[in-house]
Amino acid sequence: MWPFFFLSWLLPWFVFRYKPTYLLAQCPVLGGLAAAFCSRVFRIPLFVELHGAHYFAPARPGWKGEVEHVLYRWLSRITFWAATRIRSLSDDMSECVLQVCGAATYKKVIVIPNRVDLEIFRFSKSTYATDGCFRVITVGSFFPRKNLYALIEDLCKTGVDFRLTLVGAGPLKEEYLTLADRLHMRDRIEMVSLDHQSLAALLPQQDVYVHYALSEGVPRAILEAMAAGLPVVATRVGFIKGVLCDEENALVIDQPYTDGLVKSLRSLAESEDLRRRLGVAARHTIEERFEWNRVFDQYRSAIKAMSLEER
Structure with missing residues (x-):
């Protein structure tokens, strides 16, 4: 996990070389900090995703969970400051952003749920009888x-x-x-x-x-x-x-x-x-x-609607 954090700092070279229109970070810390740096230096809108509860509370017991939580919580604030939009998966998650990060960050939040590809998961149970076990x-x-x-x-x-x-x-x-x-x-x-x-x-x-x-x-x-x-x-x-x-x-x-x-x-x-x-x-x-195409339309529209003036 953390090796990816260090590798993510190759991102400025890729941004300089390929000049993207938008930046997307699927984690505010592992990749997100490098994306935040690029967003500010190269003036590119940044879309940041939240996927877990470890930004708001320890994900595991013990001191390691506490340290991990503190790191994620404070480092993610840097990325949120640079972000144009922050994707939350639910209203509950958005409320946690408001409580932990404040109103300025909360204004950037947009709720876009997870999605399921019903072309792949097209088969549903046809019977609910059991076979003995x-x-x-x-x-x-x-x-x-x-x-x-x-x-x-x-x-x-x-x-x-x-x-x-x-x-x-x-x-x-x-x-x-x-x-x-x-x-x-x-x-x-x-x-x-x-x-x-x-x-x-x-x-x-x-x-x-x-x-x-x-x-x-x-x-x-x-x-x-x-x-x-x-x-x-x-x-x-x-x-x-x-x-x-x-x-x-x-x-x-x-x-x-x-x-x-x-x-x-x-x-x-x-x-x-x-x-x-x-x-x-x-x-x-x-x-x-949660159907894949419907949610993806929300996702794509939110990214395309971003502008630097929103930050």
Whole structure:
């Protein structure tokens, strides 16, 4: 991650060489600071994106999370000062920008949600009946903030005959496998790394999507599961409130997460009608608000409308 920060300082050469009309930074710090410098020196409008909650609160426990949060929070202010527009993923995220960065930065914010390509995720569940075991899937990197270690432990407390598919990769894979061995459930867990096409084909074959993270922005993984018509169980973290509505298009759980997961999984495992109602509502939410082309039109229009006078 941080090597990219240093490599990003090659950006001034590229800007000088190719003379772009607009600059876009997908992170206010990793690439964003170099883009802010170029925006000011070369007088080019800058569009900055926000994708996570770590600008507003630590993404992981302990001193490392605190230090990381402080760095992101203060360094991002430099980029926000230079930015012409700041993309927020939801109204909740915009409110956090106002509270943390002030009214001057908030004036630059425009809400453009994440998007899902329904050409790729065109397949939705056709049946909500189960085949004897309850198929649970989650997508994300194997890092502590995704809370997958706790998910494996807590699934064992549900009393549901489940099969868990973890889609992703990362340094904690061996820890998860060791835990599965200790709990005598290695045969009930599969870990795979998939491209989008393969993921789009796999999701409708599952019974429920669980997002058990401790910190999030507005994860696209949840949106893609919703596009597949899966009922979603998710922790109430980050800015998912703008996407998920408890009991309407998902089941949203509060702390203690173990209790919420056990209750939600049992309810879904026992009720085909509940699975169908939440899954159909989830797909409808994506089609109405997060369809790729519709959101991209907002994105492109916001960039093309920028001018230096707005800063």
